[in-house]
Amino acid sequence: MAPRLQFLTLDDAPLTHLEQARAALRGGVRWIQVRAKGRAEEEWVALARAIVALCREHGATCVVNDSPRVARLAGADGVHLGPDDATPTAARRELGEQAIVGATLNFPAH
Numbered sequence: 001m002a003p004r005l006q007f008l009t010l011d012d013a014p015l016t017h018l019e020q021a022r023a024a025l026r027g028g029v030r031w032i033q034v035r036a037k038g039r040a041e042e043e044w045v046a047l048a049r050a051i052v053a054l055c056r057e058h059g060a061t062c063v064v065n066d067s068p069r070v071a072r073l074a075g076a077d078g079v080h081l082g083p084d085d086a087t088p089t090a091a092r093r094e095l096g097e098q099a100i101v102g103a104t105l106n107f108p109a110h
Contacts, residue, residue, distance in 0.1 A: 003030035003061060009051070011037055021051045025058040033080055035065040048074030063102065068094035078102065 007024035009017040009032065021032045032055055034048050048064050052075050055062040063078040064071035068091040071079040078100025079091050086094070091101045 005029050006031040006033055008033045008035045008065070010035060017047055018050050018054065021054055025054060025060055030058065030060040032060060032062050033065055034062065034074075034076070037066075041070065044070050045073045048076060052076050061100070063100055071095060071099070080104075
């Protein structure tokens with residue numbers, strides 16, 4: 001059964017992304033979406049890897065926002081794509097058939 005509650009980390013929060021994920025997991029969340037905007041890929045991958053590891057400790061799912069490549073390099077369960085990101089087909093090629101590929105659907109022209 002899929003987790004019923006998802007938590008998205010935020011850039012402008014009083015806690016770091018890792019602290020946000022830790023607090024959410026301690027509170028019972030079992031699905032974390034790493035939403036870290038405007039970071040260099042190396043920093044983004046390191047952050048995502050740390051959150052993926054934390055999610056594994058809690059038996060939780062972890063997806064990365066925007067980048068199939070960062071999701072793959074971090075070992076995440078999948079990716080969530082916005083209208084300006086890779087296509088779901090490209091993400092599937094990057095991540096494989098078992099990965100979660102979600103997409104924002106409030107832009108019907110895409």
